[in-house]
Amino acid sequence: MSGFLNALPGAVSQGLIWGIMAIGVYITYKILDIADLTVDGSLCTGGAVFVMLFTNGINLWAAMLAALLAGMLAGLVTGLLHTVCGIPAILSGILTQLALYSINMAIMGMKATVAININQEGVLDKLLVSLRFVQGSKGGFPFYRHPIFVVGIFTAGLIAVLYWFFGRELGAALRATGSNPNMARAQGINTDFCKVLGLMLSNGLVALCGALLCQYSSANEIKVGQGAIVIGLAAVIIGEVLLGKVFRNFALKLLSVSIGAILYYVVLQAVLQMGLDANYLKLLSAIVVAVFLTIPNWKGKYFGKSSRKEAAENA
Amino acid sequence: MLEIKNIWKTFNANTVNEKVALKGVSLTLNDGEFVTVIGGNGAGKSTLMNAVAGVYPVDRGSITINGADVTDLPEHKRAPYIGRVFQDPMMGTAASMQIEENLALAARRGQTRGLKAGITKMEREEYRELLKILDLGLEERMTSKVGLLSGGQRQALTLLMATLRKPKLLLLDEHTAALDPKTAAKVLDTTERIVQKDKLTTLMITHNMKDAIVHGDRLIMMYDGRVAIDVSGQEKKKLTVETLLEMFNKVSGSDEADDKLLLS
Ligand SMILES: Nc1ncnc2c1ncn2[C@@H]1O[C@H](COP(=O)(O)OP(=O)(O)O)[C@@H](O)[C@H]1O
Ligand SMILES: [Mg+2]
Numbered sequence: 378m379s380g381f382l383n384a385l386p387g388a389v390s391q392g393l394i395w396g397i398m399a400i401g402v403y404i405t406y407k408i409l410d411i412a413d414l415t416v417d418g419s420l421c422t423g424g425a426v427f428v429m430l431f432t433n434g435i436n437l438w439a440a441m442l443a444a445l446l447a448g449m450l451a452g453l454v455t456g457l458l459h460t461v462c463g464i465p466a467i468l469s470g471i472l473t474q475l476a477l478y479s480i481n482m483a484i485m486g487m488k489a490t491v492a493i494n495i496n497q498e499g500v501l502d503k504l505l506v507s508l509r510f511v512q513g514s515k516g517g518f519p520f521y522r523h524p525i526f527v528v529g530i531f532t533a534g535l536i537a538v539l540y541w542f543f544g545r546e547l548g549a550a551l552r553a554t555g556s557n558p559n560m561a562r563a564q565g566i567n568t569d570f571c572k573v574l575g576l577m578l579s580n581g582l583v584a585l586c587g588a589l590l591c592q593y594s595s596a597n598e599i600k601v602g603q604g605a606i607v608i609g610l611a612a613v614i615i616g617e618v619l620l621g622k623v624f625r626n627f628a629l630k631l632l633s634v635s636i637g638a639i640l641y642y643v644v645l646q647a648v649l650q651m652g653l654d655a656n657y658l659k660l661l662s663a664i665v666v667a668v669f670l671t672i673p674n675w676k677g678k679y680f681g682k683s684s685r686k687e688a689a690e691n692a
Numbered sequence: 693m694l695e696i697k698n699i700w701k702t703f704n705a706n707t708v709n710e711k712v713a714l715k716g717v718s719l720t721l722n723d724g725e726f727v728t729v730i731g732g733n734g735a736g737k738s739t740l741m742n743a744v745a746g747v748y749p750v751d752r753g754s755i756t757i758n759g760a761d762v763t764d765l766p767e768h769k770r771a772p773y774i775g776r777v778f779q780d781p782m783m784g785t786a787a788s789m790q791i792e793e794n795l796a797l798a799a800r801r802g803q804t805r806g807l808k809a810g811i812t813k814m815e816r817e818e819y820r821e822l823l824k825i826l827d828l829g830l831e832e833r834m835t836s837k838v839g840l841l842s843g844g845q846r847q848a849l850t851l852l853m854a855t856l857r858k859p860k861l862l863l864l865d866e867h868t869a870a871l872d873p874k875t876a877a878k879v880l881d882t883t884e885r886i887v888q889k890d891k892l893t894t895l896m897i898t899h900n901m902k903d904a905i906v907h908g909d910r911l912i913m914m915y916d917g918r919v920a921i922d923v924s925g926q927e928k929k930k931l932t933v934e935t936l937l938e939m940f941n942k943v944s945g946s947d948e949a950d951d952k953l954l955l956s
Contacts, residue, residue, distance in 0.1 A: 546805035551787075551795050556786035563745070564853075565771030565801045614746070 379543040381650045387511050388646035390524035392639030394506065394589045396532060399616075399638045400539070400631055401582035402609030408543075409575040411459075414470030416583045416609060418477030419451040422472055422600035423584025425484040428491045437503050441588050447578040448584020451477060456573030466572075482601060491594040492554035504592045505531075524593065532635050533591075535582070540628040551575050583609075607662050612638035614669040641665075693893040694721040694744070694861055714750070721861075727771060728904040731914035732944075733934040735748030737897045738752055739862050740914070744895070744917035746770040752907075758860045772802025775854030775892075777847065779869040784850030790807075791830055791849065794838055797821045798853035803865040814922040822852060848882060855886050857887030862887065868903075880907070885908030905931045914944055 430440035458469035556569035616637025763864035796811035823831035868876035
């Protein structure tokens with residue numbers, strides 16, 4: 378138990394960082410109604426771009442911005458494959474994801490891992506987040522360096538920006554595109570443009586998450602994004618199932634995604650503490666997502682009317 | 693206002709399922725004209741409307757709205773000219789968005805959407821007044837998700853959205869067909885009022901011959917991808933269901949019995 382409690386701040390930190398990716402997944406999966414598999418690749422792209430720029434002396438914020446832009450570029454490619462080339466969205470994402478493996482390797486100079494040397498003088502100070510900071514005062518770090526605090530603020534800012542954006546004309550057009558593309562086009566909305574924009578926004582956030590993860594673990598690995606989409610979906614769904622009833626406001630819905638990601642990592646940590654081999658985590662994640670995706674469908678099937686009304690409400 | 697010149701539309705070209713749905717349709721609507729469209733199932737009524745709206749391109753021919761050739765424009769670029777209500781009540785509104793948000797989307801039809809507010813306080817007041825016209829109590833539920841509304845309520849809302857910014861052309865595709873008779877009558881009544889008030893150029897498909905006769909100032913009947921009958925003025929005023937059926941039998945020839953059933 379004490380082992381679990383000791384590991385808790387780390388799990389929450391990780392969950393918060395992954396929550397940023399999950400918010401990206403929310404934009405495609407819930408708002409645009411597209412299951413975008415690009416994220417498995419673009420997460421690593423973010424980390425790769427960041428680590429190469431940062432270790433070559435580029436300013437941290439500039440490196441993070443570059444990571445964001447690289448992710449958006451990946452989203453643009455998927456978007457164009459889908460809209461201009463007419464390839465189904467899922468397949469478009471898979472194609473980009475596959476291509477990104479090579480590209481990510483190339484960015485990292487054909488190395489599977491590129492590390493940030495945090496033992497070098499001054500490097501740790503520059504980082505926004507690091508596993509080291511999780512120790513808090515015990516490790517001699519002030520509370521405001523703690524990842525929970527830093528990423529918490531970061532997430533709050535992000536949610537505020539997204540809340541603002543989706544309340545704008547363009548943001549509303551994106552939501553209409555996902556909700557009913559026929560209606561959207563009839564109202565003069567260019568649904569192709571909206572889909573591409575949403576995919577760019579989403580993958581930009583995913584790449585940003587990759588850049589933060591890279592800082593957190595002081596390295597970027599080629600396989601960091603493997604199964605990321607499942608983690609993102611898990612966070613979205615856990616947040617929705619547990620908090621969907623209470624959180625109706627859009628900002629709160631985004632918050633529930635972040636909370637979903639935290640819960641996911643806390644549960645994962647608990648399972649690990651119980652002695653499960655870490656190699657089983659992917660199996661476990663897949664089962665969790667499959668179960669949570671099943672619940673709403675079976676509810677509708679076997680409990681009839683009342684839940685159908687609910688479905689319309691949550692749709 | 694609307695000028696359709698010799699348009700052809702083939703579905704599934706060069707396959708066993710090839711279907712020529714429009715065979716050289718030409719039709720001109722004058723400013724403010726209210727035209728009802730009837731015809732048996734598969735006559736090409738919806739295809740004509742979708743071709744005008746730009747849901748899909750036509751094989752041949754041209755479509756001009758308000759003097760602008762829109763034949764090659766995609767659907768969303770024709771939207772500035774056109775207000776539409778579909779047969780399926782689910783089609784015209786965004787279920788997961790609020791009533792007022794749907795109206796705000798419609799208010800921006802044809803405008804570039806940027807980073808201005810998606811909906812303003814002033815608009816809300818405007819919409820509240822507008823919703824009162826429908827007499828469905830929706831003005832009290834402006835922040836409800838549209839998915840919670842009944843088919844009739846959604847159809848009435850879609851009608852309001854289609855006409856919120858006066859369209860050059862209003863397209864109604866059997867927009868009351870999916871509703872119960874009482875609701876259908878109410879929505880049709882609202883339609884008539886809005887069309888009259890704003891003097892909208894309107895094309896209304898209906899499966900109900902009586903409605904087609906009672907409403908509008910011109911009636912066309914489609915048969916096998918063509919406009920078979922076109923009556924207006926005094927002649928239209930004198931129409932009865934019987935005379936209409938008779939005219940229809942004349943154009944349809946041998947398969948009259950089947951189509952007669954489909955029309956009634
Ligand atoms: N999207 C489509 N793909 C293939 N065939 C279609 C399509 N839309 C309509 N059709 C065919 O074109 C013909 C005309 O259809 P439609 O315009 O919907 O008739 P209606 O007069 O009943 O509205 C029908 O034979 C129909 O099956
Ligand atoms: Mg039809």
